[in-house]
Amino acid sequence: MKTKAEWQTLSESITLRNQAYIGGRFQSAVSGETFKTTNPATERVLAEVASCDQADVDLAVAAAKAAFVSGSWSRKAPGERKKVLLRLADLMQQHRDELALTDTLDMGKSISEMLSVDLPDSIDCFRWTAESIDKVYGGIAPTGGDTLGLISHEPVGVVAAITPWNYPLMMATWKLAPALAAGNSVVLKPSEKSPLSVLRLAELATEAGLPDGVLNVLPGYGHTAGKALALHHDVNVLAFTGSSRVGGMLMEYAGQSNLKRVWLEAGGKSPMVVFEDCANIERAAGTAAAAIFSNQGEVCIACSRLYLHKSIKERFLKALLAATAGYRGGDPLDPETRLGPLVDKAQLDTVSRYIKSAMDDGANLLTGVIPEYMEGQGYYIEPTIFDGARNDMRFVQEEIFGPVLAVCEFDDEDEAVRLANDNRYGLGASVWTDNLSRAHRVSKQIQSGMVWVNGWGGGDSTMPFGGVKASGNGRDKSLHSIEKYTDLKTVWISL
Numbered sequence: 001m002k003t004k005a006e007w008q009t010l011s012e013s014i015t016l017r018n019q020a021y022i023g024g025r026f027q028s029a030v031s032g033e034t035f036k037t038t039n040p041a042t043e044r045v046l047a048e049v050a051s052c053d054q055a056d057v058d059l060a061v062a063a064a065k066a067a068f069v070s071g072s073w074s075r076k077a078p079g080e081r082k083k084v085l086l087r088l089a090d091l092m093q094q095h096r097d098e099l100a101l102t103d104t105l106d107m108g109k110s111i112s113e114m115l116s117v118d119l120p121d122s123i124d125c126f127r128w129t130a131e132s133i134d135k136v137y138g139g140i141a142p143t144g145g146d147t148l149g150l151i152s153h154e155p156v157g158v159v160a161a162i163t164p165w166n167y168p169l170m171m172a173t174w175k176l177a178p179a180l181a182a183g184n185s186v187v188l189k190p191s192e193k194s195p196l197s198v199l200r201l202a203e204l205a206t207e208a209g210l211p212d213g214v215l216n217v218l219p220g221y222g223h224t225a226g227k228a229l230a231l232h233h234d235v236n237v238l239a240f241t242g243s244s245r246v247g248g249m250l251m252e253y254a255g256q257s258n259l260k261r262v263w264l265e266a267g268g269k270s271p272m273v274v275f276e277d278c279a280n281i282e283r284a285a286g287t288a289a290a291a292i293f294s295n296q297g298e299v300c301i302a303c304s305r306l307y308l309h310k311s312i313k314e315r316f317l318k319a320l321l322a323a324t325a326g327y328r329g330g331d332p333l334d335p336e337t338r339l340g341p342l343v344d345k346a347q348l349d350t351v352s353r354y355i356k357s358a359m360d361d362g363a364n365l366l367t368g369v370i371p372e373y374m375e376g377q378g379y380y381i382e383p384t385i386f387d388g389a390r391n392d393m394r395f396v397q398e399e400i401f402g403p404v405l406a407v408c409e410f411d412d413e414d415e416a417v418r419l420a421n422d423n424r425y426g427l428g429a430s431v432w433t434d435n436l437s438r439a440h441r442v443s444k445q446i447q448s449g450m451v452w453v454n455g456w457g458g459g460d461s462t463m464p465f466g467g468v469k470a471s472g473n474g475r476d477k478s479l480h481s482i483e484k485y486t487d488l489k490t491v492w493i494s495l
């Protein structure tokens with residue numbers, strides 16, 4: 001691992017791509033407009049980036065459609081597509097430092113986390129998905145002897161992917177790997193808050209052998225580039241990761257245009273429930289801290305609601321506060337840093353408002369303060385924990401997307417399940433118990449797409465990732481993610 005000084009030196013020499021990537025080449029936005037992306041740790045401008053809108057969307061979708069129709073990728077044998085995607089994974093590995101550094105500079109995530117989580121996960125997602133694509137079979141229907149019924153998965157055509165800023169490379173990868181593996185063309189619109197790493201990824205994809213036009217990247221704002229993409233009649237599937245609010249808008253855009261299929265990976269307000277029979281309180285408390293403070297709490301599956309059985313609460317909170325001491329704001333380029341700045345001033349203001357509302361609602365502040373912003377010093381915030389929280393408080397119900405934890409207590413299992421489910425979101429949940437029956441019983445009852453028993457956030461490329469309720473309908477990763485980007489085709493042959 002490089003030292004902080006080495007990362008700083010590298011950050012001064014890195015070349016950041018800042019144009020749209022359409023048809024296999026970089027180009028400015030048709031309007032010539034740009035927007036600034038800044039480093040949240042220093043507030044210095046990193047790059048002036050092409051600000052794409054309708055005209056660029058039209059060009060990118062046309063390029064994607066032409067590539068699809070040409071068959072240069074869509075009709076390539078799956079085994080051949082596999083080789084290209086494996087080469088891309090190798091190139092990502094070779095350029096690992098550069099990709100990690102780009103996201104760290106662009107959104108404030110610690111370099112250690114980039115190298116231990118985002119990069120390995122993204123590379124593995126490409127490798128695993130590439131490996132699986134030539135192992136997916138169609139079917140033959142059980143028809144009578146004078147007919148043959150074939151069932152196959154076909155690529156859908158043009159996939160639009162719209163992604164958030166909190167895991168810029170990884171969230172894009174979770175869409176790109178399966179959509180490309182299935183033979184589609186893609187137009188990706190990254191968040192305007194962290195657009196840089198995927199521009200480099202697109203260039204590496206071309207180097208790996210992906211034909212021109214198969215992957216296009218349009219940096220730009222949601223209400224311009226994103227909306228135009230979502231309304232486009234030549235986009236067949238829209239894959240989104242982001243807030244539930246915008247997810248709802250995308251469903252409307254689909255209805256107003258061509259009924260494109262919309263996959264949503266949306267917000268979360270995940271509960272962690274710790275029962276009195278939890279075998280290792282210290283480990284659970286350390287995990288609770290990681291589950292809300294890693295990536296500054298800017299994590300869709302962050303466990304921002306902690307429900308503790310009243311008999312263990314005191315001991316748990318002591319261990320939690322000790323674990324929290326390990327998360328102090330620092331330079332994301334320092335490999336020791338575990339808490340970087342929030343992504344921007346708007347996010348800092350939002351999180352500050354929620355801390356204030358928790359205080360106004362009478363929750364008891366155990367650690368943390370309302371952040372005092374100093375211009376030019378970065379958007380830093382301390383880890384914040386409130387005890388005495390209740391489900392009827394606003395900060396317990398709404399997604400904050402920052403390092404703010406609400407601690408509530410419960411008396412018995414029924415109450416724990418009821419409190420955990422009393423929320424509009426249903427992304428993840430963490431359950432701590434040493435009782436196998438209870439672990440299964442509670443996992444079944446909790447309304448969420450994912451449950452971690454005696455842990456948090458575990459999973460790999462084999463496991464689907466996604467939620468229920470207002471957390472969305474889509475699943476990234478695993479073979480299910482490939483199906484999302486295919487249409488089922490049936491052919492009935494009279495013999």
Ligand code: NAD
Binds near residue numbers: 243244
């Ligand atoms: P966001 O919804 O504000 O933006 C997400 C993307 O949508 C961005 O690219 C944005 O430009 C675009 N967008 C905004 N308005 C649009 C519009 N009108 N039309 C089309 N596109 C538009 O979300 P965010 O702030 O970037 O990300 C944080 C959210 O993402 C949180 O709610 C978090 O929980 C969620 N998230 C979910 C998952 C998951 O897997 N479920 C993973 C990561 C993040």
